[in-house]
Amino acid sequence: MARRKKTITGAELMCRSLVKEGVTYLFGYTGGAIMPVYDAFPKFPRLKHVMVRHEQAAAFAAQGMARATGKAGVCIATSGPGATNLMTGIADAHMDSIPLVAITGQVATAVIGTDAFQESDIIGMLVPVTKQSYLLDDPYEIPRIVKEAFYLANTGRKGPVHIDFPKDIANAVIPDNGFDTTIRYPVPAPPGIDREQLAHARKLMAGAKRPIVFVGHGVIQSGAQGEVRRFIDRSRMPYSFTLHGISALPADHPQCLGMMGMHGTVEANRAIEHADLIIALGMRFDDRVTGKLDEYAKNADVIHVEQDPSEINKNVRATVAVYSDLKPAVAEMAKVVEPKPYKDWYAFAAENRREWERVDPVNRGNGRGNSRSLLMGSVIRKLSDLTDGRDNVVADVGQHQMFAARYYRFHRFNTWFNSGGLGSMGFSVPAAMGVKFARPAERVWVIVGDGSFQMNIQELGTIMEQRIDLKIVLLNNNFLGMVRQWQDLFHGRRFVGTPVKNPDFIALAGAYGIAGERVTEGKALVPALRRAIRHKGAYLLEVVTDIEEMVLPMIPSGARFSDMRVTR
Amino acid sequence: MRRRKLHTILAFAHNQPGVLYKLLSLIRKKRYNVETITVGHTHVAGISRMTISFSHEEGNKFEQVVKQIEKITEIPKTEDVTDADVINRELVLLKIRAAPQDRGRVTATAQIFDGKVLHVAPAHMIVEITEKQENIESTIQRFEDFGILGIARTGATVMHREDEEMGLDRIVLPGGPLNRRTA
Numbered sequence: 001m002a003r004r005k006k007t008i009t010g011a012e013l014m015c016r017s018l019v020k021e022g023v024t025y026l027f028g029y030t031g032g033a034i035m036p037v038y039d040a041f042p043k044f045p046r047l048k049h050v051m052v053r054h055e056q057a058a059a060f061a062a063q064g065m066a067r068a069t070g071k072a073g074v075c076i077a078t079s080g081p082g083a084t085n086l087m088t089g090i091a092d093a094h095m096d097s098i099p100l101v102a103i104t105g106q107v108a109t110a111v112i113g114t115d116a117f118q119e120s121d122i123i124g125m126l127v128p129v130t131k132q133s134y135l136l137d138d139p140y141e142i143p144r145i146v147k148e149a150f151y152l153a154n155t156g157r158k159g160p161v162h163i164d165f166p167k168d169i170a171n172a173v174i175p176d177n178g179f180d181t182t183i184r185y186p187v188p189a190p191p192g193i194d195r196e197q198l199a200h201a202r203k204l205m206a207g208a209k210r211p212i213v214f215v216g217h218g219v220i221q222s223g224a225q226g227e228v229r230r231f232i233d234r235s236r237m238p239y240s241f242t243l244h245g246i247s248a249l250p251a252d253h254p255q256c257l258g259m260m261g262m263h264g265t266v267e268a269n270r271a272i273e274h275a276d277l278i279i280a281l282g283m284r285f286d287d288r289v290t291g292k293l294d295e296y297a298k299n300a301d302v303i304h305v306e307q308d309p310s311e312i313n314k315n316v317r318a319t320v321a322v323y324s325d326l327k328p329a330v331a332e333m334a335k336v337v338e339p340k341p342y343k344d345w346y347a348f349a350a351e352n353r354r355e356w357e358r359v360d361p362v363n364r365g366n367g368r369g370n371s372r373s374l375l376m377g378s379v380i381r382k383l384s385d386l387t388d389g390r391d392n393v394v395a396d397v398g399q400h401q402m403f404a405a406r407y408y409r410f411h412r413f414n415t416w417f418n419s420g421g422l423g424s425m426g427f428s429v430p431a432a433m434g435v436k437f438a439r440p441a442e443r444v445w446v447i448v449g450d451g452s453f454q455m456n457i458q459e460l461g462t463i464m465e466q467r468i469d470l471k472i473v474l475l476n477n478n479f480l481g482m483v484r485q486w487q488d489l490f491h492g493r494r495f496v497g498t499p500v501k502n503p504d505f506i507a508l509a510g511a512y513g514i515a516g517e518r519v520t521e522g523k524a525l526v527p528a529l530r531r532a533i534r535h536k537g538a539y540l541l542e543v544v545t546d547i548e549e550m551v552l553p554m555i556p557s558g559a560r561f562s563d564m565r566v567t568r
Numbered sequence: 569m570r571r572r573k574l575h576t577i578l579a580f581a582h583n584q585p586g587v588l589y590k591l592l593s594l595i596r597k598k599r600y601n602v603e604t605i606t607v608g609h610t611h612v613a614g615i616s617r618m619t620i621s622f623s624h625e626e627g628n629k630f631e632q633v634v635k636q637i638e639k640i641t642e643i644p645k646t647e648d649v650t651d652a653d654v655i656n657r658e659l660v661l662l663k664i665r666a667a668p669q670d671r672g673r674v675t676a677t678a679q680i681f682d683g684k685v686l687h688v689a690p691a692h693m694i695v696e697i698t699e700k701q702e703n704i705e706s707t708i709q710r711f712e713d714f715g716i717l718g719i720a721r722t723g724a725t726v727m728h729r730e731d732e733e734m735g736l737d738r739i740v741l742p743g744g745p746l747n748r749r750t751a
Contacts, residue, residue, distance in 0.1 A: 123586065127593050132641045135585070152641065184582070184740045185641045310635035 008176035010139040010169045011036040014103070015044040017146035023074050025437050027052055027061035027430075031078025032118055033105030036170035050437070050466060053458035055082050057430035059089020060456070063098050064394065064434020067417050070221070072099035072153040072161075073434060079105045080118030083164075084125065088424055091129040093160040095421025096244065097221065099153040100160035101146075102130075108168040109137050123164055131159040132185075139172040143179040156187040157308040158221060190307050193322045193329040200320045202336040204301050208277035210345050211237045212268075214260065217244030218282015218307065220414050224326035225249060228281060231334040236342060238349060240268040242283045243405055247416040251389065251409045257349055261289040263402040263551050266566055267352040273561040274348070275300040279333075282306065282326050285315040286421070287558075295560040305329045356553070359567050362407070366522055369546025374522055376400050376475045376545050380407035383445065383473065386529050391415065392435055392444040396428035396452035399481040402551040404447045426455030432470050433462060443471065443533070450476040450502050460512040463538050471532045472516075474542040477549070478502055485550050489565075509540040516540030574603060574702050575630050576656065578649045578726050579618040580610070580734040582642040582741070590640050591618070600633055604658070604701070604723025614741045615734060618643075619725045621701060645735025649726055658701040658724040661686070662708065665715030666693045674714055681707050692717055 008016075014037055018026070027050045030038045041049055052058045055077040062073030077086050083104035093100040107116040123133045132152050134145050149161040193201075205211065213235075219228050225248050232239055232255055239249065240260040251258065258265035260272060272278070278300045283289070290296045293315060304318035305326055312321045322329050357363060360377075367378025380403050389409040395401040395418040410416050417435060419427040428448045436444045453474055463470060480498040487495050509516045515535055519528045525543065532539040553566045581587045588607060595602055603621040610617050622633065630648070638646040649656075666674045671693060675685055678695045687694035699707055701724035708719065 124589070127586070127590050128597050133586075182740050182742075184742070185644075186738065186740070188738055308639075310632065310639055314632060 006176045007173050009036070009040065010142060010165075010172045010174070011040040012043060013139065013142040013174075013176075013179075014146065014165065014170065015040045015047060017143045018074065019044055019046050020143075021146065021150045022071070024048055025050055025065055025434075026074045026076050027058040027065075027434065028076030029055050029058060029078070029082060031082045031105065033079035033107055033167045034076060034082070034103075034165070034170075035078075035105075036167060037076065037103070037105070037165070049076075050433070050462065052430065053461045054456065055085035056088050056426065057433075057456050057459045057462070059086045059093070059100070059102065060424075060427055060430035061434040061437075062100055062102075063089060063093050064417065064431035064436075065438050066093070066098050066100055066434070067431070068392075068414070068435045068438035070099075070223070072101050072150050072158075074101050074103070076103045077105070078118065079107055079122070080120045082118075083122040084120055087125060087129070088422075090126060090160045090162065092419050092422040092424045092427065094129040094131075096419065097158045097217065098160070099158040101149050101153055102160060102162045104162065104164050105170075106135070106164045106166040109166045110168065112166065123162070126162045129160070130162045133162040133164070135164045135166075136169055137166060139169050139174050140179060142169075144181045147181045148183050148185070151183050152185065152187070190309075190324045192324040193305070193332050197320050197322055198332055198336060201303050201322075201333055204277055204303060204319065205235070205279075205333075205337050208301075209342070210271070210275050211235075211277040211279065211342070212257070212271050212275045213237050213239040214242065214278060214280040214283055215239050215245040215248050216242045216281055216283025217420075218326055219245055219248040222282060222307070222326045224282070224330055225413055227327050227330040227334065231330050231337065234334050234339055235337040236339050237279070238271060238342070238346065240264070240271065242286075242289055243418070243420045245283065246405055247410040247412065247414055250411050252411065259405055261286075262291070262555050262557070263406065263553070264555075265353070265406070266356040266553050266564070267349040269553065269555065269561050269564050270352045271345075271349055272297055272300075278302045280304045280306075280316075280318075281330060284308075284311040287315075290315060291555045291563075292558055292560045295562075297561075356566065361549070368522055369549050371546050371548060373477075373520070373544055373546040374525065375549050376403040377407050377549070378522075379473065379475060379525060379543050379545070380404050380447065382525055383529060384408040386526065386533075387443070387445075392417070392439060392442055394418065394428045394432035394435055394444060394446050396446075396448040397423045397425045398449045398452055399485065399549070399551050400447050400449045400475045402482075403475075406551075425452040428452065429456050429459045429463075429470070429472070433459065433466070433468050436468050436470060444469075446470055446472040448472060448474055449481060450474065450478060450500055450505075451480045453505070457508070460509060460514060464512040464514060468538060469536070470538050472538065472540045473532075474505060474540060475545050476502065476505070476542050477545045477547045479547055481549070482551070484547075488550070489554075490556070505542050506540065514538045514540055516542065518542045518544065520544045575622045575648065575650045576701070576724060576726060577620045577622070577634060577637065577646060578654070579620065579637055579643050579646040581607075581616045581618055581640075582644070582739055583609070583614050583616045584642050587616075587640070587642045590642070591620075591637065594636055594640065598633070598636060604721070606723040606725045608725070610734070612734065612736065612741075615736070617725065619723070621724050644738035645733060647733070649728075653729050654726045655729060656700045656702075656724050656726045657698050658704055659696065659698045659722045660704055660708065661718075661720040662695045662697065662711055662716060663718035664693050664695060664711050665691065665717055667691060670714060674711070677710055680710070
């Protein structure tokens with residue numbers, strides 16, 4: 001009998017290509033068109049599939065994995081509704097530059113375009129929110145496209161890449177004898193900082209009396225924390241974080257002014273208002289950072305170091321526009337910067353910090369609000385103290401997110417995770433699952449509101465099944481608090497669509513076999529947090545919080561920094 | 569007549585399914601004011617030339633347009649050629665009202681612009697004119713006195729007078745070394 005040639009199916013080739021890219025965890029949900037790939041999983045024990053309860057959670061969980069490891073996370077879903085359910089998570093990754101490879105099943109190539117059962121033009125829908133989107137219509141192309149997908153997701157400014165995988169291609173049987181894996185689209189390397197730019201930057205830095213360094217998400221993404229730290233140490237300049245820059249450098253540092261922008265600290269925002277030099281590292285001057293653009297940092301020169309040239313001069317004109325990877329550019333800048341004490345400048349910051357500390361509600365009334373319920377800010381501060389700022393914190397979207405950003409004193413690199421650009425409610429629980437799979441030995445906290453918790457609450461099922469040890473702190477004010485705050489300040493206190501009739505969350509968690517307790521009293525908080533820490537396995541700690549609490553200070557949307565409200 | 573300032577971008581794209589869709593999606597998403605787009609093959613198999621002209625995109629915004637288009641994976645080279653040393657041409661077909669006694673004058677007007685008469689009907693003529701894009705509107709105006717019954721414009725295409733950087737070093741075309749199409 002003639003020896004049969006070795007063959008492989010498209011689905012197996014997909015799995016093998018994923019293994020070659022170092023993938024371990026895939027977050028997904030099966031269905032008709034993606035079944036052949038699932039069928040091949042058992043042959044590739046290296047691939048661990050985590051079945052979620054809704055595809056959106058698969059995308060967020062993959063993001064959690066990606067945010068924690070810096071490498072593309074993988075989510076997988078079937079065609080049609082499976083694919084469209086991934087979209088929010090993919091769009092979120094696109095806004096926050098998170099590397100992701102999303103694989104969707106597709107109907108067979110012969111029926112694409114005929115409105116077949118569970119067909120959707122997912123490429124058409126995903127083009128605006130992906131770096132690249134492939135229709136994999138040739139089984140011989142599988143190894144090349146998978147390799148290129150990971151390359152594009154992880155290279156340059158990171159982001160999501162999508163592969164649409166028709167069922168007949170997954171079922172195709174082809175000879176297994178070597179495949180082309182050429183990268184078609186090599187990502188150009190940024191030119192870096194040149195002599196002229198460096199000389200200009202040096203001059204601006206030498207002349208600056210009121211400088212401030214902006215630490216953006218790019219510092220974490222490019223792993224440039226060492227270079228930035230050296231620059232900060234050498235220059236002695238104060239620094240401030242964007243929302244996503246938090247945890248790039250320690251929060252407890254004499255030069256740290258905390259977060260900037262709409263809900264930034266008084267000292268950071270006043271410093272920006274009066275700065276004569278801004279050194280912006282790996283950030284994009286989002287509207288939540290700048291407020292009214294024409295009035296933004298009017299007296300400051302801007303040195304902007306960015307690896308995505310389309311972000312330079314987009315919102316804020318740079319005096320020195322450096323299209324470069326952060327590491328080499330910041331290292332060069334550190335060599336030429338002259339240390340200065342900036343005594344008056346730090347005195348100004350200290351004065352602003354004291355002004356805030358005098359009015360910070362968390363410092364008064366034992367951490368309770370007018371209703372005598374606990375304040376979110378004080379819950380986060382307690383958590384921060386208890387964990388020494390060393391745990392992973394995954395926040396959802398809303399007031400609790402801003403309180404977590406402001407009151408948790410992050411000490412460790414890249415331990416703060418949240419949806420910044422798209423602001424997707426429902427992010428935290430599934431994203432934290434991904435973070436926990438990436439960092440099984442570390443503690444992972446979810447900080448979530450009652451509104452956002454219910455947007456992916458079905459993932460309690462995944463947590464139960466996979467025994468994922470998440471400590472969930474549910475800050476429950478029975479309101480969509482952030483919108484309520486805007487209604488309170490700008491819409492005549494007409495609370496439309498924001499009160500929430502909530503279930504018994506502890507009983508709900510109990511139904512999933514997840515332990516938990518409800519805290520209403522201030523003195524019960526710390527013992528409860530300790531119990532959550534000691535408990536083996538997931539724990540839901542619901543804290544009933546003050547309904548009137550506001551995230552302050554606040555620069556109203558589109559307003560000037562000088563319009564910042566420090567108190568109500 | 570005051571000529572409208574048009575900005576022109578020349579881009580080279582890997583001719584893959586969906587590239588044009590991506591470009592149009594970007595244009596829609598960013599709300600750019602596109603005047604015309606032309607796309608066609610080049611002498612390099614697999615590479616298309618795209619010429620996009622824009623109106624009213626000022627300073628900062630136009631710089632953004634170029635940078636955003638350059639981010640499309642399959643577009644290895646994007647360039648603002650508004651003030652570059654390029655040849656810029658657009659073809660326009662004009663259907664002009666022309667009674668038999670007007671035909672001579674229409675033909676003469678067309679000849680001023682090196683135009684060609686393509687079709688003569690009892691009451692109208694069709695004239696073809698090729699011009700630099702920003703001149704086309706003033707050319708069309710010369711025919712307004714006769715009465716214009718229809719206009720068909722192709723959009724501009726541009727070519728550098730000298731060497732053209734197509735970004736071929738930033739892309740790997742399938743099938744090994746570049747497969748140059750013989751003219």
